[in-house]
Amino acid sequence: MKLNEFAYKLGVIGTVIILIWVGLFKFTAVEAGAIKGLVENHFAMGWMYKVMTVQQVSNCIGIFEVVTGIGLLLSLFFKKIGFYAGFASALIFVTTLSFLITTPGVFKSVEGFPVTDFFILKDIPYLAISLMVFVKGRE
Numbered sequence: 001m002k003l004n005e006f007a008y009k010l011g012v013i014g015t016v017i018i019l020i021w022v023g024l025f026k027f028t029a030v031e032a033g034a035i036k037g038l039v040e041n042h043f044a045m046g047w048m049y050k051v052m053t054v055q056q057v058s059n060c061i062g063i064f065e066v067v068t069g070i071g072l073l074l075s076l077f078f079k080k081i082g083f084y085a086g087f088a089s090a091l092i093f094v095t096t097l098s099f100l101i102t103t104p105g106v107f108k109s110v111e112g113f114p115v116t117d118f119f120i121l122k123d124i125p126y127l128a129i130s131l132m133v134f135v136k137g138r139e
Contacts, residue, residue, distance in 0.1 A: 008136075011129040012072055014087065018126065019069030026062025027053065038099045045095070063124035068092060075133050088132025096120060 024029045032055045039045045039057060048057045050133055071085030100106055107116050 003012045008132065009076060011125075013125050015129045016069045019072065019089065019092070023062045023065030023069060026058045026065065027125070031065060032058035035061070036102050041104060042099065042102045043097070055082045064088070065092060072130075072133060075137060078129060079137055079139065082133040082137025085138050086130050086132070089130035090127060090134060093130055095121040096123045097127065 026035070029135075035058060036054055039061070040049055048060070053058070067090040068085055071081055072089055073084030075085050097120060100116060109115070109116055
């Protein structure tokens with residue numbers, strides 16, 4: 001196996017682990033409460049709390065993440081699935097990164113240096129992997 005192919009598969013598997021792990025965590029009350037401030041202020045997601053409970057919103061997001069993670073895993077064996085799973089995964093990570101813009105108070109200043117909830121920034125390389133899977137699924 002070439003290094004490029006190994007790196008691609010490692011990136012996909014790492015993304016799968018994160019999506020499934022975080023997706024399953026969404027079924028806990030702790031995570032449902034933790035994401036509320038992010039989701040309720042988002043222009044495309046805030047409406048969900050008007051029709052569902054905090055836990056139901058979190059569960060829906062969790063289901064989407066887990067199904068997407070499974071799709072990414074399957075894309076390693078069935079390339080065409082990567083088109084859909086890569087798109088869904090990219091949508092997840094673009095949305096998560098957009099929380100940096102839509103969430104009030106997400107940026108703070110520490111000794112004059114701007115800081116944020118850095119855990120969101122981890123989604124930049126996951127977005128890159130998602131786009132790679134999407135493109136590979138189109139081939």
